[in-house]
Amino acid sequence: MEISTNDYRVWTEGSTIHYEGTMRLSGTDAYAPILEIMNSILSSKPEIITLDLTGLEFLNSSGINLLAKFTIEIRKQPEVGVRVLGSKSIPWQSKSLRNLQRLHPALELTIS
């Protein structure tokens, strides 16, 4: 599964979801197709879902809401684990990703 535009790309490999580029969409409705891809991975109930954000240079607050919403969905299913991969060289990730762990303490966050 893949969504690709001039600004960003979201695609899946197994139970890993990759994000790349700059995502500044206008709100929940605009992010809905991306959430749909994420939910389809969750509905297959893998042992662990990996969100690979290491190529996502920019995410606006509506996008942060999308990640948070999905984290809460995963939290409802304790049999599904979640791992989030971030990059130290992308400032928003060190600043905002820890909020996901506050929402779901079992979430494994690696920023390297």
Added chain:
Amino acid sequence: MVQDFGNTTASNGSDATSFSLKLRAEPLELSWHHCGVTSDFIGEYFSRACRQGIDPVDARHSISYMINEILENAVKFRHGGDVELVSSLEDDRFEIRIMNQIDDETAEKFQGHLTLLMEREPGELLLERIEENALNPDSSGSGLGLLTLMSDYGAKLGWSFASERVSEGVELTTFASLRLS
């Protein structure tokens, strides 16, 4: 009449590196796309003007993120008219004022929201708001922009509502400042 919320005082003086921009409503048709382009441009401009010891990558991103969030609100809620930005950098402090027009109803609603925002710790309120959004699939906006700025970026924010400077509705000035590191 002017009503202020939060921190509306500017610290940067006449020696600051400063930059102003007016986004004309006509004939360019302000759109969502202009928010990203404008905020990236100003972030890039000031990251090159930072003194030694400030991380230019972090400065560019933080300035860009902050302006993008405020400008997205300005474009989303504006009631016609131009959007003006006045920004400055002195030592490690970046400041910006963004002015736009909103209608009376939006002003009243936003003031109610700000009263609540001023009373609480932004980090707690951010998590609360995220949980509320998750429970409400019909909410179209996230309401997280200002909260992430305050909670994750340590931004100081303020708002001034002036009803006499414009013929219709209210002129909203959003003040934001950021200490760069």
